[in-house]
Amino acid sequence: MAESGAWWRQGIFYQIYPRSFQDSDGDGVGDLAGIVHRLPYLLTLGVDAIWLSPIFTSPMADFGYDISDYTGIDPLFGTMEDFDALVRAAHESGLKVILDLVPNHTSDRHPWFVEARRSRDNPRRDWYIWRDPKPDGGPPNNWLSEFGGSAWQYDQATGQYYYHAFLAQQPDLNWRNPAVRAAVYDVMRFWLRKGVDGFRVDVIWHLIKDAEFRDNPANPGYIEGRPPHERILPRHSTDQPEVHQVIAEMRKVLDAFGDRVLIGEIYLPIERLMAYYGKDLSGAHLPFNFALLSAPWHARDIERIIAEYETALPPGAWPNWVLGNHDRPRVASRVGAEQARVAAMLLLTLRGTPTLYYGDEIGMRQVAIAPDGVRDPFEKNVPGIGVGRDGCRTPMQWNATPNAGFSTAAPWLPVAEDFMHENVVNLTADKRSILNLYRALIRLRKRHVALVAGHYRPVAAEGDLLLYRRDGEGEILTIALNLGDDPVSLATEGSGLEGQILLSTHLDRDGEPIHGTLDLRGNEGVVIGRSL
Numbered sequence: 297m298a299e300s301g302a303w304w305r306q307g308i309f310y311q312i313y314p315r316s317f318q319d320s321d322g323d324g325v326g327d328l329a330g331i332v333h334r335l336p337y338l339l340t341l342g343v344d345a346i347w348l349s350p351i352f353t354s355p356m357a358d359f360g361y362d363i364s365d366y367t368g369i370d371p372l373f374g375t376m377e378d379f380d381a382l383v384r385a386a387h388e389s390g391l392k393v394i395l396d397l398v399p400n401h402t403s404d405r406h407p408w409f410v411e412a413r414r415s416r417d418n419p420r421r422d423w424y425i426w427r428d429p430k431p432d433g434g435p436p437n438n439w440l441s442e443f444g445g446s447a448w449q450y451d452q453a454t455g456q457y458y459y460h461a462f463l464a465q466q467p468d469l470n471w472r473n474p475a476v477r478a479a480v481y482d483v484m485r486f487w488l489r490k491g492v493d494g495f496r497v498d499v500i501w502h503l504i505k506d507a508e509f510r511d512n513p514a515n516p517g518y519i520e521g522r523p524p525h526e527r528i529l530p531r532h533s534t535d536q537p538e539v540h541q542v543i544a545e546m547r548k549v550l551d552a553f554g555d556r557v558l559i560g561e562i563y564l565p566i567e568r569l570m571a572y573y574g575k576d577l578s579g580a581h582l583p584f585n586f587a588l589l590s591a592p593w594h595a596r597d598i599e600r601i602i603a604e605y606e607t608a609l610p611p612g613a614w615p616n617w618v619l620g621n622h623d624r625p626r627v628a629s630r631v632g633a634e635q636a637r638v639a640a641m642l643l644l645t646l647r648g649t650p651t652l653y654y655g656d657e658i659g660m661r662q663v664a665i666a667p668d669g670v671r672d673p674f675e676k677n678v679p680g681i682g683v684g685r686d687g688c689r690t691p692m693q694w695n696a697t698p699n700a701g702f703s704t705a706a707p708w709l710p711v712a713e714d715f716m717h718e719n720v721v722n723l724t725a726d727k728r729s730i731l732n733l734y735r736a737l738i739r740l741r742k743r744h745v746a747l748v749a750g751h752y753r754p755v756a757a758e759g760d761l762l763l764y765r766r767d768g769e770g771e772i773l774t775i776a777l778n779l780g781d782d783p784v785s786l787a788t789e790g791s792g793l794e795g796q797i798l799l800s801t802h803l804d805r806d807g808e809p810i811h812g813t814l815d816l817r818g819n820e821g822v823v824i825g826r827s828l
């Protein structure tokens with residue numbers, strides 16, 4: 297069995313979008329004191345680590361992913377005392393705390409950028425990426441912003457363009473400049489000294505750009521209706537070989553503090569993703585594996601994705617899986633409420649660290665946002681094609697009181713209409729709810745070492761059935777997931793499928809022995825256990 301000792305291998309991560317988790321001061325926006333208040337909930341859920349989306353000083357053009365002070369807490373979220381109290385309370389409860397590090401870009405109000413744009417010879421000028429206009433006055437090359445339009449913003453005062461992979465209010469730092477690296481590594485040390493257990497590094501594959509700023513090639517596979525930046529392939533603007541040296545440096549900074557974790561946000565095909573583990577695993581511990589976020593929800597597709605991923609992993613590299621985050625539509629809306637339960641079983645029985653997105657455990661769905669209620673700058677810049685991220689960032693549904701117990705004030709985004717039923721209190725009381733399924737799955741994963749450290753072994757299956765085994769430490773667990781609406785029946789004789797049902801997604805078959813046939817209802821998944 298693979299070495300599974302480290303906490304970030306054994307644990308279950310939970311992403312909190314702080315604006316939407318719990319408001320404590322009645323301003324309609326979630327905050328740090330709110331998170332402290334809800335730690336007991338996370339303990340009953342059974343997760344081991346929380347990752348907080350950015351809580352740092354920010355003008356909030358991209359809701360905290362535009363930082364103007366890397367070592368300050370935005371007053372909207374509280375104070376540094378609140379932060380210290382959160383880390384203390386979390387650690388006392390045995391929860392690790394992971395912060396979001398956003399090194400690719402700052403806010404345009406960050407003092408570094410304010411200085412950089414003052415003049416061409418300002419000492420901070422080269423901390424960002426400046427280029428002269430083309431002879432016709434146009435942008436230096438054809439690179440596009442992920443949030444629409446050119447990635448170059450003209451600066452009237454100094455007559456040059458600066459590069460921004462996202463909003464114009466998010467100028468990219470120049471990671472080829474050693475001073476920038478040193479400054480961000482100091483930021484890391486600041487938080488590590490405060491006791492944080494690691495970082496999720498924002499758009500880590502963007503950090504280094506082509507030294508010559510060559511034009512990107514057109515994307516022959518562009519699909520009409522997709523975001524406009526997909527019209528070109530980001531060949532020269534992202535995923536450059538030199539980025540791995542930077543990540544190895546970050547890893548060294550982290551390793552000097554002992555047992556911490558480095559997670560990379562990377563949207564790349566599986567074969568490119570693997571490079572982010574670094575040479576001899578000197579890179580990210582966990583390059584986020586987002587393959588399930590865009591997977592067609594069919595048994596054979598999922599089976600193939602798992603196989604590709606497992607096969608591609610470098611020796612010793614630890615896998616990880618993600619079903620949702622603050623940038624992608626909610627899983628319950630992608631696959632439907634019934635399959636969301638099957639997806640939960642998949643996430644918590646695959647080999648590798650699972651990351652849960654807040655609210656997915658109560659089956660939260662994409663919330664429709666009225667056109668005049670849109671907050672996401674991506675949707676504002678590129679309206680009408682469904683890129684908006686507000687719908688997956690709505691307030692956590694705690695109970696049936698006004699605003700779902702999230703806030704005493706009108707929340708910054710609307711609460712889902714179904715919150716009267718779909719909330720933590722109600723779903724806790726409902727024995728067969730998705731929330732209780734999540735709790736049962738997490739308990740199961742803790743009780744059966746094979747689910748954490750066992751091998752992953754695919755088992756041939758047909759149609760809507762996804763079948764695999766996790767074995768090791770004296771037991772074999774078989775996971776059978778029905779990704780369709782119709783019942784599935786399977787002869788188990790001689791197949792090694794015999795055993796006892798440890799858990800069904802319907803939460804009503806515990807202990808049932810399996811002999812001869814395994815019958816699954818539509819949209820049902822089961823874990824079958826057998827001792828060796």
Ligand code: GLC
Nearest residue numbers: 358361462498499561622623
């Ligand atoms: C990452 C974040 C996303 C943000 C973008 C720019 O993809 O997850 O929310 O908008 O980076 O920082």
Ligand code: MG
Nearest residue numbers: 319321325327
């Ligand atoms: Mg608040």
